[in-house]
Amino acid sequence: MKWEYGIEEDFSVSGEGLFIINEGNFQYGNATLSYYNPTTQKCDNEVFYRANGMKLGDVAQSMVIRDSIGWIVVNNSHVVFAININTFEEVGRITNLTSPRYIHFISDEKAYITQIWDNRIFIVNPKRYEITGYIECPNMTMESGSTEQMVQYGKYIYVNCWSYQNRILKIDTETDMVVDELIVGIQPTSLVLDCNNKIWTITDGGYEDSPYGYEAPSLYCIDAETFTIENQFRFNLGDAPSEVQLNGSKDRLYWINHDIWEMDVNSKQLPVRPFIPDNGTIYYGLTVDPKSSDVYVADAIDYVQPGFIYRYSKDGELIDQFYAGIIPGAFCWR
Numbered sequence: 001m002k003w004e005y006g007i008e009e010d011f012s013v014s015g016e017g018l019f020i021i022n023e024g025n026f027q028y029g030n031a032t033l034s035y036y037n038p039t040t041q042k043c044d045n046e047v048f049y050r051a052n053g054m055k056l057g058d059v060a061q062s063m064v065i066r067d068s069i070g071w072i073v074v075n076n077s078h079v080v081f082a083i084n085i086n087t088f089e090e091v092g093r094i095t096n097l098t099s100p101r102y103i104h105f106i107s108d109e110k111a112y113i114t115q116i117w118d119n120r121i122f123i124v125n126p127k128r129y130e131i132t133g134y135i136e137c138p139n140m141t142m143e144s145g146s147t148e149q150m151v152q153y154g155k156y157i158y159v160n161c162w163s164y165q166n167r168i169l170k171i172d173t174e175t176d177m178v179v180d181e182l183i184v185g186i187q188p189t190s191l192v193l194d195c196n197n198k199i200w201t202i203t204d205g206g207y208e209d210s211p212y213g214y215e216a217p218s219l220y221c222i223d224a225e226t227f228t229i230e231n232q233f234r235f236n237l238g239d240a241p242s243e244v245q246l247n248g249s250k251d252r253l254y255w256i257n258h259d260i261w262e263m264d265v266n267s268k269q270l271p272v273r274p275f276i277p278d279n280g281t282i283y284y285g286l287t288v289d290p291k292s293s294d295v296y297v298a299d300a301i302d303y304v305q306p307g308f309i310y311r312y313s314k315d316g317e318l319i320d321q322f323y324a325g326i327i328p329g330a331f332c333w334r
Helices: 047-052
Strands: 018-022 032-037 042-044 060-066 069-074 079-084 090-094 100-107 110-115 120-125 130-136 150-153 156-161 167-172 177-183 188-193 198-203 218-223 228-234 242-246 252-257 259-264 283-288 295-299 306-312 318-326 328-333
Touching (some): 018 060, 018 318, 032 060, 042 318, 060 328, 069 100, 100 150, 110 156, 188 242, 242 283, 252 283, 259 283, 283 328, 295 328
Antiparallel strands (some): 018 032, 060 069, 079 090, 110 120, 188 198, 218 228, 242 252, 252 259
């Protein structure tokens, strides 16, 4: 998309804070970035636009922070923006990407960017904001290509293949090659690494009449060292689990399945009661404060109007609620 510049506003923040990445609507170019201060309970919306005098782009997907620089992946604008996390001002951008989803840093001068509708993971030099190479993913075409979230164990990166896929790939960061893969259920949607070095992914099972299959979703526990499935927790056919998250000590799992659910990583069975019940909401995004263990849940409402964020204590008590942007889908703690 074309970026048009306008008036810029000065910001200066410090301490703990939460970035909220609002997707916006596909092809509308109305993605936004919000910033919430947990101490003052104040949320500033449209901070990227206000700080830079230009829109963020089309479908903001994810964000990570490295060395006080925030990296915002904007999927349908084919760009990753780098911003100063104190002023929200742009300091650089990586362009000419296909349809980027997530970025993971191997070092200061090397990062991977996953893609949808591409059978390659892009290798980039963040210091120079340039593409330096590609990782070819086996058994994918450009049309069926889909790589998503990444976690690292030792020198290996593990990445879930989501859209019409059923695999976790293992990548050697020294050779930038896929060295192994693990078959799980249909469409693994998210990936985290817990305190026991276990990888957790949740599958959505596809959809009815899909040519790629339809099955009951599952939550998988995978040993990172042996790259084998240790446990599989099955949901009911028609369930729609997503957004697996961990608390700060990485010993408790959280996910969305209509309600919000919580489980100890050492548990041998799924919980029977939700942590936060569904009250007519469309829960779409989820995060846990790494320090306080407060749980933040994004409600997309109707996918058209600005979404709503609910903040709960670790005991499930409502602390705060506030508006964000259209379709708040991801979070990033500073």
